Amino acid sequence: MTVTSGAVAAGAPGPGGFEHVVAETRRGFGRDLVRAVARNRKAMAGVVLLAFFLVLTLFPGEIAPHDPMASIFQPGLGPSREHWLGTTSYGQDILSQLIWGTRQSVIIAFAVGGLATAIAVLVGVSAGYLGGASDGFLSLVTDVILVIPIFPLIIVITAYEKSSGLTTLVIVLGALGWSYGARQLRAQTLSLRTRDFLEAARVRGERRSYVILYEILPTMTSLIVASFLGAAVFAVLFAAGLQFIGLGDPNAQSWGTMLYWAENNEALGAGMPLWAIAPGVCVALLGAAFALLNYAFDEISNPALRLRRLDRPPDVEPRDAAASGEPPDPDRVLQVRGLSVAYTSDEGAVVAVDNVDLDLGRGEFLAVVGESGCGKSTLVYAIARLLGPPFSGEIIGGQIMFQGRDMVTLAERQLRHVRWREFSVVMQSAMNALNPVLTIAAQMRDACKAHSTMSDREIEERSREVLRLVSIDPIHLHSYPHQLSGGMRQRAMIAMALLFTPDLVIMDEPTSALDVVAQRSLMMQIKELQQRLGFAVVFVTHDMSLVSHFSDRLLVMYAGQVAEFGDTRRVFDTPRHPYTRALLEAFPSIRGPKTHLLGIPGSPPDLARPPSGCRFSPRCPVARPTCHATPPRLVEVESDLVRCVLYDDAALERDPVAAES
Amino acid sequence: MPWTLGLVGLTTIFAFLIGTFIGLIAAWRRGGFLDGVLPPIFVITSAFPYFWLALLAIWLFSIELGWLPANGGYGIKTEEAWSWTFAGDVLEHSILPAVTILVTAIGGWILTMRNNTISVLAEDYVRMARAKGLKPWRIMWTYAGRNAILPNLTGFAMSLGFVVSGAILVEFVFNYPGVGWMFLQSVENQDYALMQGLFLLITVAVLLAILAADVATVILDPRTRDRS
Numbered sequence: 001m002t003v004t005s006g007a008v009a010a011g012a013p014g015p016g017g018f019e020h021v022v023a024e025t026r027r028g029f030g031r032d033l034v035r036a037v038a039r040n041r042k043a044m045a046g047v048v049l050l051a052f053f054l055v056l057t058l059f060p061g062e063i064a065p066h067d068p069m070a071s072i073f074q075p076g077l078g079p080s081r082e083h084w085l086g087t088t089s090y091g092q093d094i095l096s097q098l099i100w101g102t103r104q105s106v107i108i109a110f111a112v113g114g115l116a117t118a119i120a121v122l123v124g125v126s127a128g129y130l131g132g133a134s135d136g137f138l139s140l141v142t143d144v145i146l147v148i149p150i151f152p153l154i155i156v157i158t159a160y161e162k163s164s165g166l167t168t169l170v171i172v173l174g175a176l177g178w179s180y181g182a183r184q185l186r187a188q189t190l191s192l193r194t195r196d197f198l199e200a201a202r203v204r205g206e207r208r209s210y211v212i213l214y215e216i217l218p219t220m221t222s223l224i225v226a227s228f229l230g231a232a233v234f235a236v237l238f239a240a241g242l243q244f245i246g247l248g249d250p251n252a253q254s255w256g257t258m259l260y261w262a263e264n265n266e267a268l269g270a271g272m273p274l275w276a277i278a279p280g281v282c283v284a285l286l287g288a289a290f291a292l293l294n295y296a297f298d299e300i301s302n303p304a305l306r307l308r309r310l311d312r313p314p315d316v317e318p319r320d321a322a323a324s325g326e327p328p329d330p331d332r333v334l335q336v337r338g339l340s341v342a343y344t345s346d347e348g349a350v351v352a353v354d355n356v357d358l359d360l361g362r363g364e365f366l367a368v369v370g371e372s373g374c375g376k377s378t379l380v381y382a383i384a385r386l387l388g389p390p391f392s393g394e395i396i397g398g399q400i401m402f403q404g405r406d407m408v409t410l411a412e413r414q415l416r417h418v419r420w421r422e423f424s425v426v427m428q429s430a431m432n433a434l435n436p437v438l439t440i441a442a443q444m445r446d447a448c449k450a451h452s453t454m455s456d457r458e459i460e461e462r463s464r465e466v467l468r469l470v471s472i473d474p475i476h477l478h479s480y481p482h483q484l485s486g487g488m489r490q491r492a493m494i495a496m497a498l499l500f501t502p503d504l505v506i507m508d509e510p511t512s513a514l515d516v517v518a519q520r521s522l523m524m525q526i527k528e529l530q531q532r533l534g535f536a537v538v539f540v541t542h543d544m545s546l547v548s549h550f551s552d553r554l555l556v557m558y559a560g561q562v563a564e565f566g567d568t569r570r571v572f573d574t575p576r577h578p579y580t581r582a583l584l585e586a587f588p589s590i591r592g593p594k595t596h597l598l599g600i601p602g603s604p605p606d607l608a609r610p611p612s613g614c615r616f617s618p619r620c621p622v623a624r625p626t627c628h629a630t631p632p633r634l635v636e637v638e639s640d641l642v643r644c645v646l647y648d649d650a651a652l653e654r655d656p657v658a659a660e661s
Numbered sequence: 662m663p664w665t666l667g668l669v670g671l672t673t674i675f676a677f678l679i680g681t682f683i684g685l686i687a688a689w690r691r692g693g694f695l696d697g698v699l700p701p702i703f704v705i706t707s708a709f710p711y712f713w714l715a716l717l718a719i720w721l722f723s724i725e726l727g728w729l730p731a732n733g734g735y736g737i738k739t740e741e742a743w744s745w746t747f748a749g750d751v752l753e754h755s756i757l758p759a760v761t762i763l764v765t766a767i768g769g770w771i772l773t774m775r776n777n778t779i780s781v782l783a784e785d786y787v788r789m790a791r792a793k794g795l796k797p798w799r800i801m802w803t804y805a806g807r808n809a810i811l812p813n814l815t816g817f818a819m820s821l822g823f824v825v826s827g828a829i830l831v832e833f834v835f836n837y838p839g840v841g842w843m844f845l846q847s848v849e850n851q852d853y854a855l856m857q858g859l860f861l862l863i864t865v866a867v868l869l870a871i872l873a874a875d876v877a878t879v880i881l882d883p884r885t886r887d888r889s
Contacts (some may be wrong), residue, residue: 451840
């Protein structure tokens with residue numbers, strides 16, 4: 001039951017939230033990186049610019065048309081065929097100076113970037129990994145360096161140190177520019193320290209240096225690269241600035257020095273604008289090359305920043321909502337027909353909810369169960385219309401009739417008025433679902449103000465009332481979420497969902513963050529409130545035993561599809577689908593005889609490539625040849641539904657092997 | 662000091678406010694015009710040497726077009742007094758330096774705020790706010806924006822603290838009578854006492870700004886409050 005679906009975890013972040021994909025892809029990271037850079041336009045622009053400047057750095061003599069220092073031409077010439085960018089007041093060729101000047105900036109960028117990154121890695125990783133007193137000391141040094149105003153300090157240093165050559169510049173910039181990178185690397189190391197693969201390495205008895213070099217550093221490639229690029233941009237700009245105000249070697253071949261001479265000769269006013277403009281453009285372009293790479297890296301290593309659009313899978317046809325022709329049943333709160341939801345991923349669309357039908361009567365308690373990644377949360381979020389940007393899920397077909405309206409076609413503006421008054425949502429973790437910077441009262445007031453004309457006093461009254469409903473003392477109304485205990489937060493969220501006594505409350509694993517005792521008491525309370533106030537509940541959980549006594553009906557999902565749907569007692573007593581049977585066998589019974597607990601072999605299928613035929617067939621103990629070939633229909637057995645060929649008489653007749661047995 | 666604080670300080674605050682706002686909107690309208698066009702542009706402008714941008718601005722707006730004065734804090738002929746003409750003159754002299762700082766500084770805030778907001782938008786409490794049926798602007802400000810700005814506060818404080826050091830080059834280019842200009846003068850004249858004094862002042866400014874950021878964080882983030 002603890003298996004996570006590869007499809008949802010890797011490609012399409014499910015409702016559980018996005019994960020920074022840093023550590024999991026350790027091997028093959030280099031190759032993936034090259035491919036990702038080639039795909040990213042910003043990264044390519046950066047690479048091309050950088051390559052251009054590298055060529056200039058390596059072969060200035062071959063490329064430059066003239067000797068950069070020779071004052072042999074007529075001073076102050078404009079652009080001509082002989083001098084593309086004109087000449088300086090000293091009769092030097094500007095283009096040649098520019099080309100020769102590249103070398104210093106590039107050297108500074110790489111030398112400072114390398115030096116600063118080396119120090120950052122050394123300090124950051126050691127601090128994070130060693131912890132304790134060494135961490136305290138190293139962090140202190142990092143913070144002190146971080147708050148030192150670097151630019152004035154460098155000016156002072158170069159002012160004392162009369163000969164400020166290239167080496168001084170590199171050492172000073174490198175020694176002061178590492179602190180920001182070190183802080184990030186330390187934070188990352190801290191978060192990695194408790195990961196399983198490091199624990200494993202420690203248990204294996206690997207040496208510390210081995211763990212740091214071969215286990216930690218490879219996972220931080222993107223951060224290290226970012227630190228290098230950031231330091232490089234900083235170095236290029238600072239060096240140019242220093243040389244510009246005359247603190248560099250005035251005879252050096254560099255862009256900053258060119259700017260210094262141009263400014264001293266008032267090149268802009270004296271009709272030689274290119275003398276001042278061209279070196280600046282070069283500094284900007286070199287800086288931009290590093291900045292673009294940095295930005296692109298950020299996008300590559302943090303998938304949340306990438307914007308993906310859903311390409312509709314060709315095989316799923318959006319069902320025309322009106323075509324179902326079924327009149328809405330007034331006894332039903334919710335009627336879902338043919339609902340399909342897809343997520344975008346690098347490998348195209350992944351259908352996470354496939355053609356689901358369900359009905360919910362007034363005041364009914366429906367439980368949706370299944371393994372992680374089976375699409376149960378996606379299903380209820382689709383019903384609540386909470387998919388769509390910034391989440392990558394999208395409804396690609398079907399109809400959701402709620403109180404006579406089709407939720408799928410309802411515009412966000414109209415939907416807003418239905419929300420919370422008629423249906424509300426309780427999420428998995430109240431810690432994350434309550435706004436950390438607002439009090440409970442403020443978050444209740446938000447909802448009340450949005451949907452009613454209640455006065456502040458009435459809102460306060462009502463808020464206290466709903467808190468009492470879930471047995472929280474109303475003194476906690478003005479607390480912030482972090483001041484409450486886990487159970488109280490969860491109750492507070494349920495209280496919030498009851499502000500308007502809606503007809504439907506959607507609950508996505510509302511008890512999974514609690515311990516077993518708290519779980520049970522919360523379930524009792526939910527059930528009691530439901531019976532008292534008469535709202536219907538859709539309750540998502542992976543824990544079947546939790547709902548066995550509370551739900552009226554049970555929907556078992558597997559790989560995005562309905563596996564079995566029926567009366568809860570009946571499903572528990574006589575499960576029909578082999579998957580339901582396997583699920584039930586995985587749970588211990590309290591009163592029954594001692595039996596062997598059986599897990600389900602294998603793991604849920606990758607939804608990007610669902611198995612042909614029945615999706616459960618690769619793990620099914622009673623699978624027959626036809627199961628691997630033809631997808632089974634959802635058949636009705638005594639007014640319940642099950643998706644298995646064993647109950648499909650028509651299909652069985654066509655299958656000779658099945659007919660024998 | 663008042664010159665530097667007035668020019669660079671105010672500009673830094675404006676850059677932060679405007680940049681944060683644009684970043685928030687860009688992330689909110691994901692894939693829209695702001696989101697598609699601005700980030701790449703500002704990645705590039707943030708790599709511009711701003712003293713060079715200042716040179717260009719002077720060349721274009723004072724030398725070629727003659728619209729705005731090229732240097733100084735106020736005109737040579739203007740009397741230093743509390744008068745409208747003096748105020749107008751100061752304002753006119755501050756436009757070019759202010760705009761160059763704004764253009765180079767704003768990009769960083771747009772990018773960080775955009776990225777922060779994008780991760781905050783994926784949080785459950787923003788989804789919850791949507792489920793509650795709140796008005797979009799309310800979700801944007803009190804749920805997304807309020808939380809996304811928290812990590813930026815320290816950075817903002819640091820940049821305020823670095824106002825003086827950041828001013829050095831701009832004040833140099835525009836001959837603006839602020840602390841940065843004075844600092845460079847002291848370096849040129851080898852006046853070590855003044856140099857050290859100013860350096861101390863700059864460092865104290867950074868520390869004060871960080872203190873202010875901590876206070877602001879405590880006000881905006883209740884989680885940092887009760888650690889008793």
